Amino acid sequence: MAAVTEVAPGPTSRPDERHRRGKARWAVLAGAAVVALVMLVPFVIMLLNAFKSPSDYSQHGPLSWPQEVYTQGLKNFWDRTDFPVKLLNSIFISAVVSVAGVVLSLLNAYAIGIGRIRGRLWVVTLFLLATMLPQEALIYPLFTMAQKVGLSDSQWSVIIIFTVIQSAFGTYLLASVLGTFPPALLEAAQLDGAGRWRILWRVVLPIVRPTMVVLMIFFFIWTWNEFFIPLVMLTTNDTQTVPVALASLQGDRMMDAPTTNAGALVSLLPALIFFLIFQRTLTRGVTAGSVK
Structure with missing residues (x-):
């Protein structure tokens, strides 16, 4: 007579546990x-x-x-602020800062995370502290330096400032990512005769590209919304950005509330459209970065 072996049933979730789990999900939603x-x-x-x-x-x-x-409020805001000029200024500044900030962040993070410079922990901490400095504490020396180098009322002064500010956060983030980079990939590339620049562009860049795309989107939106530094640095209508134009016009001409709301709506739409266009790219970048 053959022996009968009993197979222990696998762990199953109880109905009451599934019910509680479902109620918790609905509560969160x-x-x-x-x-x-x-x-x-x-x-x-x-x-x-x-x-x-x-x-x-x-x-x-x-x-x-x-x-x-x-619709007269929209027309008044459009005409008084010369909105197309302000829109092009904001797009130009935000686009250049987003690209330059990401490139500078990658180069800094490559030297810190892959190059393993001395005092790496202190350097990363310094970049982290730089992101916490209030703009009010920086504006006077920045304004003075811009005047001395001939960049007063120039968009390039704002571009340089925000490239450095945004790259401080980007360097901290990318350096943390590259600090855990697989050494086997680097050793294999070195055995194949690849130099530092080739390792950067052929090995490191393809892996951190999703994170860089996320940073580029964030840098664009953050720079678009900046107000205080452009308000101080850009003093003429030909160089001002959209947030500065909206605030200065409200104080100068005492616009009525509907015109102010119309201007805020028009100012918000470009950034909203940009976010909707790159929403899937942002989601893919975050997911790819988390998987890798």
Whole structure:
């Protein structure tokens, strides 16, 4: 008579545990939906008031539905600020900073993470501390240096400043990534006769490219939203950016609330469109970086 062996059943989740897990997921989704709605409230109010006449705004307040579609506020903001010029200035500054900041971050991180320079930990800590410095503490020496080198009221002064500021964070991030780089890949490349530059462009760059794309998107959006340093450095209408133009016009000409909301809406749209275009690229970059 053959012996019968009993196979122990595998671990299965109990129905009550699955039920609790499902309730927890629904609670998290509900909380995320509430947070999303709360964050959307200011944008909805801005959108309502952008197409509301000044008389309608004064009579019914900012939370009422527009009695008619009022587009004169958009036209006033467009004409008073010479918005196309400000838009091109913001795009130019943000694009150059995003590219230059990522390239500088890669070179710094390659020297720190792969080159293993002396005092690597202190250098990375210095870059981390540099990202925490308030702009108010830097603006006076930066403004003085810009005047002495002939970059007063020049877009290149803002580009240089933000390239250095953004690359401080990029260097800290990429140096942390390259610090865990597989030594076997580097040794194999060196055995094949590859030099440092060839290792950088042929071995290191393809692996950290997703992280660099994420940094480039962040640098563009961060630079686009910057206000204080461009406000001090750029003093003429031909060099100012969109946030500076919106704030200076509001204080100079005392615009009404609907025109201010219309200007904020027009100023927000380019950055929003840029984010939507590169949303999938951003998601792929974060996922690829986490897998590698």
